[in-house]
Amino acid sequence: MTKKASVINIFNTILLIALLCVIVGQLYVTFIKYEEKFENPIKVTKQDYGNDFISQYGNRYDEIKKMFSKPVRMAYVGEPNEDFPIGCLHYFLTQYYLSPNLILRNNVVRDTIIYNLYTSKQMDAATNFHLNNGWHMIKDFNNGLILLAK
């Protein structure tokens, strides 16, 4: 092997080792973040699985889902004065769990209405617009979900 070739070879090896150090360093940094989980995978699985917000939120819909045998188009009413992103989250999750029923918001008027009062849980029957304008309560699921129909 010529001298030039061996110098290039050394350079190549140094470059590869430098690259390896960067990659291994990054892998180590990532590993540290998850170290506890890697140490107790079964415990973490038991602790985390099914306890996320989306799964827990879905439990509220178990009963109401049984009421629709075929797709229904219904209007949606959320909490009064709720933040826009929070309101969106509740609305989207209602559509997610009640698909293929169509949940329509933005003051769409339908014969069936679903109230999703996640925080306040109950509506004031005396002052409620829908209850005083021809709709009646089909069922209050006692978890903030209330179904009205005309």
Add this chain to the structure above:
Amino acid sequence: MFFISIFTSLVLGIVFCLVFFKEKKGLNFRFLFNLSLPIGLGISSVIFIFLTLLGFPFFLISFLEIVLIFFLIFKIRDSKILVDQFERFSFKKMSQSPILLLFTVIYFYAWLMDFGIFYFDSIKEPHGLWDAWNYWNLKAKVISRAPYDWPNLLHQMNSQDFHIDYPLLQTGYIARCWLYLKNESVWVPIAFSFLFTFCTIGLLASSVSLFTNKTKGLIAGLILLATPFYMTMGDSQYADNTVGFFFLATIVLLTFARNGATIKPNLLIASGITAGLSAWSKNEGLLFIACLFCSQLTLFFFKNYRQLFVELKYILWGMLPILLLIAYYKIEIAPPNDIIQAQGAQTLVKLTDFSRYETVSKWYVDQFGTFGKWRINPWWLFLLGILYKGISLKENRNSLISNFTLLLLMLIGFFFIYIITPLDLVFHLSTSVHRLFFQLFPTFIFIYFLAIKGNSLPQKPNLIT
């Protein structure tokens, strides 16, 4: 049933790819597996959506899928048994090169670690992050719960809230598996994202290895495995890794097709199919197809225009059936895309507003600085490689030029979409620009390793079709 539903797609993908790779010389199992499985998933999704649109009952769709598998097996009956050609793992060969052995060990360690991370993140958020459950999994629920009425139901949903115009590869496949299982297991979308995330890594590593050498293949795969945000993207169940896989597969197949003295029409058709599947994954795939054809025009300088048109014709033939399905979905079922619909007089105003160019440019530059959430920015490594080794266009000249142009056009395309977006510009950039860059990242790594000098071919890819 869960494994059967995925296994059917795997077999479909493998026999489908074998139809295109008639000659198995140089083809290894890792490459074939990583390429075939996602293609199988994509084709299953296309078949499922197409046949439900025609009103076929689900059992008939499953039956037809199996018939198609047998038909494809019948088609490839003449070709040699692929097992003979599979490269076997050789420890002896590896022990001759300590560097290769070291990289292999680290590669497996990184793969296992990422597998663990994917698992832990997935059990923490089994429904995926916001976009995943709200856009992809929600529509999958509609399709699986109303398999005969879903076009009508999706048509009536508010597109601004649920992005009904997004294509249906991921959605359709998840719905298909849920129908197989007869329940809506969260493990289906998790498995779907897992397969695409890890097959992208496998395809990248194995294809770089086929074109250059094993060490470079392992390095290419390791770069993706070590990029923290890549795993986050995968376990979030977003479709960016899905579309990123098909971008990479298209480029790899195009490079294979043009490798050697003559072009390989079968592989050009296969690359057309993967490009079509990218458009069936996300709207960015449509931009990819436009950029793909534009990028081929650079080859006018290097080859006969008649030959180039023939190549483009093969690519178009491959993607045409999928494009027709996309066109039908976009015209007949989905409402118009919000960005396209909002265009009008405001477009010109935005195009001449230079502050928008400044904002987007700033975000682009920032992305290069913080890309992938690496502790040490990986871009300097790429730069160092180019400065030290240099670029060689000796091998795969045409592919490298057209593929690099394609990447550039995609970045320019994304740039102008931001310029004309009707959404708040900073909000749109902050929620998507990093994901768009990631869609192109595996393709970039592939092109990079093909371009840098010193590529000794251990076995010249000889995939004559």
